[in-house]
Amino acid sequence: MMELVMQKARLPALSSCLFFLLSALPLASGSPTLTEDSKCGCFVVNDTEASYFTKHKFFDFRGLTQYAGVPATITNPNDSGTAAVTSQYFTSTEWTDTWMVGNWNNSAGVRKDSSVLMVNSPNNVYIEANGDRNPTSQTFLTLRTQRLPGPPEFQTAAEIESVSGGFRYLSVRMLARTIGSPGAITALFTYRHSDKLAEVQETDLEIRTKDPRNILHYTNQPSYTEDGDDIAEATQNATMPDGLDWTAWAVHRLDWTPTTTKWYIDGQQVANNSFQTPRDASKVILNAWSDGGEWSGNMTNFDAAYLQIQWLDITWNTTDTKPAAKRDVESELGARHDVGPHGPLLARATEQGTCKTVCSIDETTNLGQPVMLWNNGAMRTAGERSSFVSWIPSAAVFALFVLSLR
Template sequence: MLSAFLLLVCCCVVSTIAARTLGSDGHVSRAVSRAKCQCYVVSGLEPGYFQYYRFWDFRSVPFDPASLKNFNFYPRIKNGTATAAHASLSAENGPSKPILLKDTPFTKDWNIQNWHRKGNEIFPVTMVNSNQNVFITKSYSTDDSTHLVLRTTRNENYSSTAEIESGVRNIFHCSLRVRFRLLSKDESILAPPLGEGIHSQHIQTIPQNIQPASLVHRNARKNPPPDGACAGIFTFNSTVSESDIEILTSDPPNRVHYANQPDYDFVTDQVIDGASIIKDIPIPWTSWATHRLDWFPDASRWYVNNQLQAMNTYGVPDDPSRLIINLWSDGGVWSGNLTVGESVYMGIESIELAYNVSGPYPIYGKGLYSSGRLAVDHLKHTQPGQKEHEALRGIFPQTKITSDTGTAKSRVCKVGCQIDNVRHDGNPEVLWGFSH
């Protein structure tokens, strides 16, 4: 395994170079912005210094098999302008049918889950994940462009649920952003039929004696989604190494739960003090907004539209992880119990990710998005107590990587790019660039 990868830059050097590359309008000049990014920084309390970057755009997906065959979900910019949605999505016609995400190249990067969990005394309702619950469509009742949708539906004997997981499972620190909203109860969208084909042995038979969740006053929308579902966005290695964004539809529509797991001690039957934060955010989750999780060595930070909402230094995950987005209901105390026949929908416009990895780098998309750059351990072996930004300070412009055989290799980030405050979402812009 490669030794620690030390990347980037003293702040004073960055600011000097950035001043030479920014145009008069505050954006990077075109000539410089075409240079290939070698590392990425983010807004906020720490810049991040990430080596890899991906953006999956669901806002203008064509609804025909020929166009979808090689569709890579990357934002399309033509002549400096973001392209509009496909012509077949006009307001008059709309899409003819939703697209199952499993039938697109997205599955080269993310895995659509089909596992099930049988009901028990703690989680009374059987959960069955289905690829029929992960699809691309468009709302008829709004002016939204196309978007990815996750769905959960309460059937008589089980909940049909949705989950996607990143193919890369050794992400080690990242900045993850998901632009989404939970659709209102009566919003009209074209959705595929349920089709789990589950067998009778998967259906739970535990008697149902769940009490309805207590009513919570909600005033952000007239028709919020039904109570009884949970939407999650999180890093995951295990139940004791996880950083979460969670939304409960039984909550007021501006309330979000942030946590580093575990946040509950089952032995003492007590909430772990300091592990979780409940926050009322300025934008309700029934409206489009970008929810962001920054996972750094010393802290997890959560943002909405790049505005910091919460930070937690307790229980920060310290294991290589995968990313998970899900929508579910199991009748338990946490999610609550959806009424039979009701559904909750989570619309997603985009997923953005800046990240590092630990160990060999499994390339996203099997080459679809490959940068071809050297795989490294990201500060995996920094000294105890040594902060990431301290380890990076003062080593710009060149770092050394020593392999297991003792061979030294030079590594330099000649072109650093920002992913926030850019002209077009999903198109990083050069913050500094030079030849050396």
């Protein structure tokens, strides 16, 4: 009799312990810890084939009020190409470690149907105060292109490109919009140069300001042959989701993996192309331009268009330096594109050894700052990590059920 009383007395205590376990589950399974890039061995992104990358950088243009100012357009093509950068931000290591501002022109005939001189000018890349009615930032980065009557008549344009040409697979996102007059292109793309058109490697997002404002173009270049014939499989045209147009702020994302390129807008996939997927190390480029050709269209004198960017978030693999370990990371990435939630985590070789610390840029609560998903040497997938904790609620409920029968 005394034993039965003691058992019943222990029941509330056991039940309390089990309910405490259940209430603590979110801490065990669903609350990754904010961390720093330097503490991450790999970065995993959601919904891509090659899920793991070794590098990450976040560029925030939203609070750079000390650099804000819109420079007057330079109207002479010679002065435009040799102009200085527009603020000290573009001489800071934050910028110059990764980016450089273009100053080349198309006088050598980059495109066969170009009808106007185009000059990329550092003067067209600047930090601008956000004058929106309900601004979501204090400032943003602007790339400007404008038609000028001359003499001589020319198109002043803007381009930024990565210092490194060693990006080999990446996930890049930008909060951006395109505004302005018809006859221009704004773009985000990877690019590997070749003197032979057929050997060019490029994947790009292009917005044509002469198009309807909800249409975008995604292409794995080249999209035409030396004879001028279109390659239909190279391009996919898409529509902005949820009734948006490209004059509205939206998060544009490219995932370049060994087998495919995928494009997203505000988290929704809008294009997926496995034809002519780039294979080799490339640059990352953003620009705003026009050359008067059939693709861009011909801007009216003094008209202008702008690519405006609040932030850029990039995680990638690189061929710039080889790891000290014996294994070749880049070849493994190419061969093992099934890693991540749908396959085993690749035990990556780095200067510090295998990739024991895995971070996410998608699950973070602080934009641009990764969270640590796990920090150990276990070969677990994200799915296995979830499965590990998923049995606990069922076990706890079953234990409560057994106790209630006693």
